[in-house]
Amino acid sequence: MDGLLINTEDLYTVVTNEVLAEFGKGPLTWDVKIQLQGLPGPQAATKVLNHYQLPLTLAELDEKTIELQLKKWPTCSFLPGALELIRYLHSKGVPIALCTSSAKHKYEGKTGHLKQGFELFDVIITGDDPRIPPGRGKPFPDIWQIGLAEINEKTGSNIRPEECIIFEDGLPGVASAKAAGAYVVWVPHPDALEVLGDTEAVISGKGEVLNSLAQLDKAKFGL
Incomplete structure (x- = not known):
């Protein structure tokens, strides 16, 4: 988020x-x-x-x-391409989960005026979810595993981690997404690029790096 x-x-x-x-x-x-x-x-x-x-x-x-x-x-406001992507995935019936390290009260404070986007998520997992064991926040994959399990339960599906795309902006999140076994779309902050070094080495063939969510090639994923 x-x-x-x-x-x-x-x-x-x-x-x-x-x-x-x-x-x-x-x-x-x-x-x-x-x-x-x-x-x-x-x-x-x-x-x-x-x-x-x-x-x-x-x-x-x-x-x-x-x-x-x-x-x-x-x-606070949506970043370029974010609201459009959420609406697009929802319109296509693609199950989407928000898995954020923010505690529930912070999530509510940040998103209360942005319901036109956040109400479209099928599942929302916050960082203080009791199902996340102490010390197992990002970069561990637990939050993604819980999100996927809830999506499967709610939709009656059996979606596997390797069938998922995880969108992230930070290094701990990228590490957690890779550990979860999903394809990672990494959108670093523009100012972070100066100190991140070799982003392709970080992603290590398990995803791609974009400058903005607006750049996502949806056709590549059959969306």
């Missing part, structure tokens, strides 16, 4: 920079940012605390960032 469907990764950066500036630190650079994308909130926050040596506890950082984030979530 974040950074792939909606522009919340940019808002996360703005919020983090506001907190860092309060302590004379920062800004958040993309060599650090790429390590945070797709991680469950506590893991990402811990990395920020450690890297920038902030004089805060995890709970204190969480309180500061939540207050700032709540003001920004209503301003």
